[in-house]
Structure formats: structure tokens, C-alpha cells
């Protein structure tokens with residue numbers, strides 16, 4: 001039997017702290033007017049103490065699992081798309097697996113710049129379609145703020161922190177990804193780069209002095225690439241899906257720059273009402289931007305079961321990816337499979353999800369309490385060992 005990867009749960013996690021354009025006016029030579037007209041950004045979320053790619057991923061995954069009513073122990077695989085892991089080693093995906101309690105899951109981190117989430121979604125679908133896995137979490141997350149040079153006005157106004165996750169589950173009803181395109185234009189690998197800190201130029205006093213541990217970007221080169229690949233790849237995947245433009249209810253592009261999105265929409269002949277834009281409140285959150293925008297689109301009622309949505313990402317590498325997805329978060333109701341009257345399906349699901357969310361929250365509180373209780377014992381043991 002053919003299997004399909006259906007998104008059944010989703011959740012986002014963003015830091016509470018907000019940095020507005022007006023805040024930036026007090027830090028560097030810039031203006032709210034310049035940032036808004038050139039990028040569409042008004043504010044962005046910035047991670048506070050203790051907030052990292054791992055913690056945001058865990059929160060987003062917990063919400064996605066609670067929404068789908070799935071236990072962490074049922075998850076087969078976790079893919080975390082990010083360019084800003086907590087540590088270079090170990091993979092942040094293993095930390096997420098541990099903190100989530102997804103004891104039976106395989107886990108890996110996927111690095112494909114801002115395109116990472118779409119690469120991850122396509123990869124997850126392949127695992128489900130081959131029958132290897134039934135439940136896969138895909139996370140897009142970034143903690144970019146520590147790697148941004150807050151004295152460089154050409155980059156620091158653009159980026160923000162955040163994360164979001166989706167759960168894909170195996171289904172025998174035709175749904176999920178209908179067509180996709182993944183690409184890489186490796187000749188432009190240096191257009192978006194942390195020059196120092198990797199094995200090519202290990203971290204040193206010189207790297208620090210030259211500020212090479214911070215993100216550098218050739219903005220114009222990226223802009224041209226993004227506008228072209230967004231237009232071409234969306235055209236290609238819509239054509240490959242066998243759908244018409246009228247069948248597409250929403251396009252969710254990577255939120256890099258409102259001007260790139262508007263330019264591509266104009267070239268595609270798609271009205272902006274069909275394009276999801278939330279860059280004004282988040283800035284460019286790289287691999288997190290598409291799943292964050294997906295969560296908001298659902299919250300705002302812009303996606304209905306049965307709709308078709310196009311995801312399109314582009315970024316460091318330079319890479320790009322696009323996919324057409326059939327949005328059907330709940331199994332289409334078939335009377336023969338369901339003993340209750342169909343009208344009861346939705347309320348029953350809501351009650352089940354509410355019970356599950358309460359259980360997840362209670363478990364988290366219990367874990368916190370247990371850790372707090374253990375703290376003095378651990379400290380005592382450390383003292384004894386030290387002595």
C-alpha cells in the first residue's frame with residue numbers, strides 16, 4: 001500500500017524579548033524608515049539567557065506532538081534544520097531528542113541555510129513513503145543573534161531568533177507533498193558565510209580581532225539569486241504537481257525580505273493575498289521562517305483542510321527548495337471507519353488534544369520539580385567527590 005506523509009501537528013516557539021527598529025536606531029547608524037522600506041522588517045525576537053536552538057526546538061515539538069495527540073516515545077525520527085546549533089558537536093537534534101523524551105527516535109541535524117526546513121520536510125516524507133518510519137518531527141530553528149555583528153548595519157537589522165516544528169505521520173490517504181524541487185548553486189558558497197570558526201579558519205585571536213566569527217552577507221548577490229530562484233522553483237513545482245494556479249490557496253515563502261517576496265509574486269502573477277508574509281514581526285529567522293509562517297497561517301485561518309500550499313526557501317549555500325503540499329491535517333472522515341456520528345469527530349479530537357496538552361504540561365512541571373529536588377543532592381555529591 002502506498003504511504004503518504006501528512007502534517008498532523010505543528011507548533012512554534014519564539015523568545016519573549018523583542019528588538020524593534022527604533023531600538024536599533026539607538027545602537028547603529030540606521031533608521032526605522034530605511035529598514036522598513038528596504039526589508040519590510042519592523043521588529044524581531046531575540047533569545048534571552050537560557051534560550052537556545054535546543055530549548056526552542058523542544059517547546060515547538062511539544063506543541064506539535066500535543067496538537068497531534070502523539071506521545072514523544074512514538075516518534076521514529078527527528079530532523080532539526082538549523083545553521084545555529086547549541087554546539088558544533090554534538091548535533092543539536094540529539095539534545096532535542098533527549099529533552100523531548102523521544103527515546104525511540106533517530107535524530108539528525110540538517111544544515112542547508114534558510115532552505116533547511118523544506119529540505120527536511122522532503123527528507124521526512126521520503127522516510128514515510130518508503131515505509132521505514134511512521135512519525136517524523138521536522139524542526140526549523142535558529143538562534144542567530146549571538147552570531148550577528150551588532151556593529152554591522154548591513155546584517156544586524158535583518159536577522160531574528162525563533163523556531164517551529166511539524167509532525168508528519170504516515171497515512172494511506174493521498175496527501176502531503178505532491179511535488180518538490182531541491183537545488184544548490186554551490187559556486188556562490190561564500191555569499192552568506194561565517195568566515196572564521198570552522199576547520200578552514202579555526203577560531204583564534206586573529207579571527208576574533210577581524211570579527212570573522214560573525215555572519216557576513218553579500219546582500220545584492222543573495223537578493224538577485226533569491227528573486228530568480230523563488231520565481232523559477234515555484235513555477236516548476238506547481239507545474240509538476242499537475243495543479244493549476246487557481247488550485248493553490250497559499251504560498252509560504254522564506255521570509256528574507258518583503259521586497260524579494262513582492263517582486264517574485266509580481267513575476268509569478270500571484271496576488272499578495274495568496275502570499276504569507278510575517279517578516280515585519282520576526283525578521284529573517286532563516287530555517288525557522290517557513291514553519292513559523294505556516295503556524296501563523298493556520299492560526300489566522302488562512303489554510304483550510306483540502307487546501308494546497310507552496311513552500312519555497314532560499315539561502316546560504318546558495319540553496320533553494322520548493323514543494324507543493326496538500327494540507328489535510330486530520331484524516332478525511334470515512335463513515336465506515338468511524339463508529340461515532342461524523343459531527344462528533346472534531347469535538348472529540350479537541351477534547352483528546354486538550355487532555356494531551358495538560359498531560360504534557362504536567363509532565364514538564366513534574367520533571368522541573370524532580371530536578372529542583374535533586375539539585376542539593378547533586379551539589380552534596382560534588383562536594384564529597386571534590387573533597
Ligand code: COA
Pocket residue numbers: 029030031034035038039114153154157192217218219220222223226256257284286314315316
Ligand atoms: N541602515 C541604513 N543604511 C544602510 C543600512 C542600514 N541598516 N544597511 C546598508 N545601508 C546603506 C548602505 O551602506 C548603502 O549606502 P551607500 O549607498 O551610501 O553606500 C545603502 O544603504 C544601500 O545599500 P545596499 O546594500 O545597496 O541596499 P539594498 O537595497 O541592496 O538592501 C539588503 C540591502 C541587505 C536589505 C538587500 O540587499 C537584501 O535584502 N538582500 C538579500 C538579503 C537576504 O535575503 N539574506 C538572507 C538570505 S536567506
